[in-house]
Amino acid sequence: GIRIVTYCRNMLKYILKYLKRYPLSILTFCAIVYLSLFKPSDGMKLQLFEGMDKVAHFCMYAGLSFIIWFEFFRVHEKRNSFKAFLAMFLIPLIFSGVIEVCQNELTEYRSGDLFDFLFNMAGILFSNIICLTLLKYLFGKIENNRNKNMATEK
Numbered sequence: 610g611i612r613i614v615t616y617c618r619n620m621l622k623y624i625l626k627y628l629k630r631y632p633l634s635i636l637t638f639c640a641i642v643y644l645s646l647f648k649p650s651d652g653m654k655l656q657l658f659e660g661m662d663k664v665a666h667f668c669m670y671a672g673l674s675f676i677i678w679f680e681f682f683r684v685h686e687k688r689n690s691f692k693a694f695l696a697m698f699l700i701p702l703i704f705s706g707v708i709e710v711c712q713n714e715l716t717e718y719r720s721g722d723l724f725d726f727l728f729n730m731a732g733i734l735f736s737n738i739i740c741l742t743l744l745k746y747l748f749g750k751i752e753n754n755r756n757k758n759m760a761t762e763k
Contacts, residue, residue, distance in 0.1 A: 630680065630684045631677070631680045631681075631684075632680075633676050633679075633680060634673070634676050634677045634680050637672065637673050637676050638673070638704065641669055641670075641673060641704075641708065642708065644669070645708045645711070645712060645719070646708075646711060646712065646715065646716060646719065648716070648718045648719075649718075662725070663724065663725070663728045664728075666725050666728040666729050666732065667728045667729070667731055667732040667735070668732065669729070669732065670701055670705055670728075670729040670730075670732035670733050670736070671732035671733065671735050671736040672732075672736070673701050673704075673732075673733075673736075674697065674698075674701050674732065674733045674736035674737055674740065675736045675739070675740055677697055677700070677701065678697055678736070678737070678740035678741075678744055679740075679744060681693065681697065682744045682745075694737070694741070697737060697740075698733060698734070698737055701729075701733045702729070702730055702733055705726060705729035705730065705733070706726060709721040709722065709723075709725060709726050709729075
């Protein structure tokens with residue numbers, strides 16, 4: 610009994626740590642799950658142009674990756690890590706694959722689509738490239754200004 614309580618307490622602490630560090634990322638994951646699995650009404654099927662759903666997939670996963678990177682840069686001091694880059698690419702990619710499988714297996718009104726997955730992957734890759742350059746630059750500037758301010762205060 611005590612081991613189970615201790616395990617649950619530790620698991621809760623672990624989950625709360627990530628909820629505090631990555632609230633926008635978790636919210637975005639939840640929004641994507643909802644948007645990917647809910648049944649749209651007939652009036653919601655809006656397609657302005659051919660392939661609009663693929664653009665939506667690209668944008669959703671590029672946005673998710675951007676938000677994860679932003680929160681990662683906000684939370685972590687050490688950012689030049691291949692392991693971090695791999696995680697920032699693989700976590701949304703695996704999530705995307707799981708969503709496509711869930712659409713195919715758990716719903717009758719949605720289907721998993723290899724092209725959706727490829728556009729998700731393209732969005733993730735695009736965002737990773739942009740984030741590695743843009744966020745590194747922006748957060749580097751912020752840190753340089755913070756270091757200059759600390760030096761002048763001494």
